[in-house]
Amino acid sequence: MKKEISRRDLLKASGALVVCFSAASFPDSSAVAQEPFDTHPSHIDPEKLDSWLAVASDGTVTAYTGKCDFGQGMYTMQTQLVAEELCVSIAKVRLIQCDTSVTPDQGTTSGSQSTPTNFNTRNLAQAAATAREALAERAAQRLGVPADELTIENGVVSAKNGRHVSYGELIGGRHFDIPVSSTAERRLPSEWKVLGKSVPSMDRVGLMTGTFEFIHNVHVPGMVHGRIVRPPEIGATVANVDEKSVQHVPGLVKVVVRNNFVGVVAEKQWQAGQAAEDLKVTWKPGGELPVQKGFYDYLLKQPSREAMLVNSGDVDNKLKTSARVLKATYLHPYQAHGSIGSSCAVADVQADHATVWSATQSVYPTQHGLAALTRLPLDSVRVVFVRGPGCYGLNAADTVSYDAVLLSQAAHRPVRVQLTRQDEFVSENYGSACVIEQQAGLDASGTIAVWDCVTWSASLGGRPGYEKPGNVITGMLAGFAPEAPAPRRAAAPSGELRNGNNAVPSYVMGCVNGKCGGAGSIRSERVLTRTVRSPFLTGPLRSPLRLQNTFAHECFMDEISAYAKADPVAYRLQHLRETRLIDVVRAAARAATWDARPSPTNGTARGGTASGRGIACVAYEGDNGYAALVAELDVDQASGQVHAKRFVVAHDCGPISNPEGLRNQIEGGVLQGMSRALGEEITWDQHKVTSIDWQTYKTLPLGIRVPLIECVLIDRPAAKATGAGETAITLSVAAIGNAIFDATGARLREMPFTPDRVKAALSSRE
């Protein structure tokens, strides 16, 4: 029952004292350069092998990772990785995830970066390879034979003469005391026994039998319950809190006010809920929100922070001389992460230290934020990751951790905070609303000669990182400012192509300073991004901006190919030059037995059910995974309802670590993308967000007619491993929009494609 993760127990269990706690104080983060994956130096030195791995005397391996599992399968995959590199069975590996006391600082588990970070030639993979080589070397000395004559099986190193020694005998319970070697050789995919196999998720039995511990199940001795009272309107501030208004609530422990943060603490959760409901707070109004109906026009009138990603310099001229110029504008709403569980955290803040159990994706950055909020020294704040419901990005897991810490510090008790559903919907950082303006010029042969794109996105706050606790609502209410985009004119593109947000369409050359990193062949290109201040807090939502931009690029490509009376697959291939992207497009089309012809389909009646197919493709973040998606669907032209029947995905993420786990991610991604395409949208009135539960924020339930999903997995053992959690979802919206057009001839340019919008598009057909 008692939830206590003591460092000592953890180390005892791992059999080795492996973690080096520096007595020195923390370096000033601002004075130190950031690591490649946006981390700060922690007390656990990632250059040391002992920071990543320990082998106990019984041969069990404890591995420490800064990349955690939210249901995307990283726990199982990283266990496979360690088992593979060390030549032990999975059962011998115990993985410790994301705990500022024991795991290296790997920043945030996000952005499809866990696999690139830990599965290529750095970090966890390289540590495990280093350990295997070091153990083989020790065995060679012990057995008196050269290391290359040894074989290793399940942690036992054997010589040809039959003599053998186990890992436990070689190192059990002792430090390696060596650095992670950059030259240790990874096992080749052709040798893999554990990686590359469909190992079922290691948590599944616990999950299915209700025994798995989620953050919601954490119990600490003496723990009481907190609820928060958020401002009823965006920007409202506290004028007065009448603590007497809740004195009647049994079990009340404390009313907590800090600037505009208000919360209550009570012995029982029900009592805390009652107190939060009854507490009389007088709020000063927060001003008016821009009207939702005209919001996209409002966005275009705001001062913006510009960035020019590519500019061939000839775009205006080329447009003037093109045989035909096509233009279209695409609109993407704010969307919620909408985790199935409203966020929860537990904090135990004492006078001189704090322990926080959190479902954050970012234990170290959260540690920094919590230290700032509590004014405790950084190294006396410990953040322990405990899995929450799928987050899909920056849901309210960070902010509820802040809530718990503020309440615990004021109440002098360990406090568990459970957000209500409404709290969750008004506390999270939404996926950005975007306006994407496209124009393209065609030459006389119908080939695209020039592509010009301006993307507008709304931004405020975001991940708190190490220094910006105001980027989430609790930090903001407690007095820290959120980051807002400072207006700035674009400079000329410099350095090399950065396409992390997929703002640059796949079909252009992507040339910066003479180096062309794009996936396509169109030479005349211009992509300008404009970021404006959002009235709502925003943050990364699965495939952040990549999904928005890909919706616009892939639908626009479809519009152009329809104008050119070309088959959408052939037309794409005509403008692509990146072979991995070409391969997935071909593979998806082949698997779907793509009906090659221009869209829309001929002879659809203006009424009844219309059927169509659409395709979309993406080089995710430019080079972090490749996928193409074919959607087949029906449109009920009377009701405007869209029924997807079949999705075919071709997917390339380099060497595949776990094929079945990958399929699970692809299937979930495609359907989550469908839900975002068809119904999900944050709504608001003059003062407040009005999509605050599952009736006002529309998600697709389990009881839908689930389309068939077929995956073509392209394994590339020689390539670098890429991310795979966000590639497929990036394509759903565009593939669905293109299939609707193919079926009906109606083009949807505003998401979500609700029945009303579909009907409006149908009735505006020529």
Place this chain on the structure above:
Amino acid sequence: MAAISLKVNGHDYRVDVDPETPLLYVLSDDLQLRGPKFGCGLAQCGACTVIMQGQAVRSCVMPISAVEEIEVTTLEGLGTPEKPHAIQQAFIDEDAAQCGFCLSGVILTSKALLDENPKASDEQIRDALSNVLCRCFAHTRMLRAIKAYQRNRA
């Protein structure tokens, strides 16, 4: 506050709580059970589902006073990690989850339906799951597991 007796997963309990307290809070806070979870508190998602008298019930809106003397079964009451219930085994076999937070709603709602109507049509299964949410959208696997359970129990 009132002393209330309840029977959960075959065990008798006595708790001293406000009779209005939702069953979910008693299960998760007082009994420290991990199966039923707080998803929305509004009976809109299913994450808090338990089985009472053969029916799938949303424990987040069920006052504890209404539950006295009625046997409650939670997800961990169906089977154990060593000996999972057949429907749990079907979900294990299909690896039918991602984060798994929604599983009480998915598994218990399906079980209650198929116990009552073993020959439920796909349409009836969809209808029963029409207000059960899985936000990871592991739908494909979950429906495969539900169908496997239906086939195996026949």
